[in-house]
Amino acid sequence: MDNINLxxxxxxxxxxxxxxxxxxxxxxAHKQRVYNIALRMVKNRDDAFxxxxxxxxxxxxxxxxxxxxxxxxxxxxxxxxxxxLDHLKKEGRYKYITDAGEDSPGAGVIENLRAEETPExxxxxxxxxxxxxxxxxxxxxxxxxxxxxxxxQGFSYDEISRITNANIGTVKSRISRGRRRxxxxxxxLERRGDMxxx
Amino acid sequence: MKCRECLESLDLYIDGAxxxxxKKALENHIGECESCKAEYEALSDIIAGLQSLEEExxxxxxxxxxxxxxxxxxxxxxxxxxxxxxxxYRWMAYIAASLLVLAGSYAIFxxxxxxxxxxxxxxMKTRVESDSSAADGVEKATxxxxxxxxxxxxxxxxxxxxxxxxxxxxxxxxxxxxAEGTQQKEEESSAATENSEVxxxxxxxxxxxxxxxxxxxxxxxxxxxxxxxxEKFAAKSFAAPNVVYVDGEMDxxxxxxxxxxxxxxxxxxGSDWEYSVQGDVLEPVGAETVGEMLEISxxxxxxxxxxxxxxxxxxxxxxxxxxxxxxxxx
Numbered sequence: 001m002d003n004i005n006l007x008x009x010x011x012x013x014x015x016x017x018x019x020x021x022x023x024x025x026x027x028x029a030h031k032q033r034v035y036n037i038a039l040r041m042v043k044n045r046d047d048a049f050x051x052x053x054x055x056x057x058x059x060x061x062x063x064x065x066x067x068x069x070x071x072x073x074x075x076x077x078x079x080x081x082x083x084x085l086d087h088l089k090k091e092g093r094y095k096y097i098t099d100a101g102e103d104s105p106g107a108g109v110i111e112n113l114r115a116e117e118t119p120e121x122x123x124x125x126x127x128x129x130x131x132x133x134x135x136x137x138x139x140x141x142x143x144x145x146x147x148x149x150x151x152x153q154g155f156s157y158d159e160i161s162r163i164t165n166a167n168i169g170t171v172k173s174r175i176s177r178g179r180r181r182x183x184x185x186x187x188x189l190e191r192r193g194d195m196x197x198x
Numbered sequence: 199m200k201c202r203e204c205l206e207s208l209d210l211y212i213d214g215a216x217x218x219x220x221k222k223a224l225e226n227h228i229g230e231c232e233s234c235k236a237e238y239e240a241l242s243d244i245i246a247g248l249q250s251l252e253e254e255x256x257x258x259x260x261x262x263x264x265x266x267x268x269x270x271x272x273x274x275x276x277x278x279x280x281x282x283x284x285x286x287y288r289w290m291a292y293i294a295a296s297l298l299v300l301a302g303s304y305a306i307f308x309x310x311x312x313x314x315x316x317x318x319x320x321x322m323k324t325r326v327e328s329d330s331s332a333a334d335g336v337e338k339a340t341x342x343x344x345x346x347x348x349x350x351x352x353x354x355x356x357x358x359x360x361x362x363x364x365x366x367x368x369x370x371x372x373x374x375x376x377a378e379g380t381q382q383k384e385e386e387s388s389a390a391t392e393n394s395e396v397x398x399x400x401x402x403x404x405x406x407x408x409x410x411x412x413x414x415x416x417x418x419x420x421x422x423x424x425x426x427x428x429e430k431f432a433a434k435s436f437a438a439p440n441v442v443y444v445d446g447e448m449d450x451x452x453x454x455x456x457x458x459x460x461x462x463x464x465x466x467x468g469s470d471w472e473y474s475v476q477g478d479v480l481e482p483v484g485a486e487t488v489g490e491m492l493e494i495s496x497x498x499x500x501x502x503x504x505x506x507x508x509x510x511x512x513x514x515x516x517x518x519x520x521x522x523x524x525x526x527x528x
Binding site: 039078079186 | 208240248459481
């Protein structure tokens with residue numbers, strides 16, 4: 001993510017004066033990505049719709065404070081992640097990461113995961129999309145954000161660091177632990193055979 | 199390579215973040231170790247599963263709904279005239295204005311025949327002037343209208359070269375000691391002394407901010423030296439009740455320390471504020487009016503120090519109130 005370019009700066013400036021057309025042009029390149037981050041972070045399309053609209057409204061309202069110190073895209077995706085986490089907290093679905101990596105409140109579906117089960121014994125040859133979506137929805141919120149940004153959206157470690165305002169070490173840890181956690185959840189869901197009941 | 203080392207590096211390997219040597223070592227290990235190979239494949243499967251989730255288009259009606267909501271937001275009231283942040287390009291004008299003021303200050307010392315050392319202590323100049331009770335000055339700059347660069351000190355007038363090539367007015371006018379200015383000077387003297395150079399540079403920038411934002415007020419100030427002194431000290435007044443910290447702990451130098459994981463929130467009375475961050479340590483992320491208070495939020499970008507400049511617009515009863523806050527991110 002490079003620093004804000006001149007065209008963006010001009011659009012930011014016009015948006016700061018209340019020019020909605022300029023603001024729409026400014027966010028055009030980010031709208032779909034914001035929506036898709038929200039879609040993977042929250043439970044369904046309706047929520048993703050609402051959250052992503054809230055993102056752009058929040059961006060618009062506070063664009064007067066955007067100083068160009070980080071790139072506009074970093075800023076907008078940071079607000080996206082924050083809006084999603086706020087939404088999850090509001091819904092009581094925010095799942096906290098614990099230091100021990102143990103189950104957190106609300107993540108009861110994986111409490112009986114047996115570590116001795118090997119990947120081969122649990123996982124099928126391919127990961128089905130619907131199943132991974134369900135597993136993703138049960139992943140702790142900060143892990144989920146890191147995994148979505150990295151593995152679905154393709155942001156670099158450095159970009160994720162800036163978006164989530166976490167240092168690189170934390171980002172690497174969240175991605176690594178998040179992937180393994182996701183795999184554990186997936187395995188547990190498969191073991192229980194209750195994918196269809198979710 | 200041992201298994202533990204391999205497992206710890208798998209993510210970096212998959213993400214292409216290993217050096218060639220590390221990559222080679224890991225590949226050799228995976229080629230020989232079935233357990234690590236299985237772990238690698240399982241991890242790769244999960245990532246492949248995530249990557250298989252297709253990007254969805256925006257839902258129908260998304261743009262229309264957003265447009266409707268945006269148009270209901272009255273930015274000209276809530277943002278552009280009330281809580282407008284500094285635009286990036288404005289800083290160029292402020293920096294240029296600061297340079298001019300410093301250059302002008304230097305010229306004064308030169309003309310007065312003061313030793314070089316005095317010139318090096320430019321940061322103390324404005325304070326020295328006010329202390330002397332014979333001269334108070336104000337620096338005014340705009341990024342748009344510059345016709346002249348002049349400095350008057352007492353009966354003297356010096357011409358400066360336009361070092362910026364931009365249109366910038368700078369006037370430093372001597373005046374009789376201003377009672378209000380003296381009082382405010384006393385209030386701020388202990389807090390400001392330690393950071394004199396930085397503080398004065400920023401005060402100068404602050405003056406330019408006020409000038410830019412409130413040209414009418416500055417125009418009137420140009421006429422009378424005492425008003426000019428007031429303008430100067432308004433930028434340095436430190437009547438504290440307007441500012442309340444929510445996060446962080448302020449030390450005895452007036453610097454508030456927060457952690458990287460913290461969000462800094464500053465609550466201000468009223469809503470007619472402008473503010474800016476000097477430095478790249480904090481990023482403003484929002485401003486919300488809660489009743490008669492304005493709450494502004496900042497997220498740390500990295501460890502370090504910066505200053506937040508706050509300015510409240512003048513009203514009929516109150517002059518401009520300005521304040522700088524030191525913030526340290528650990």
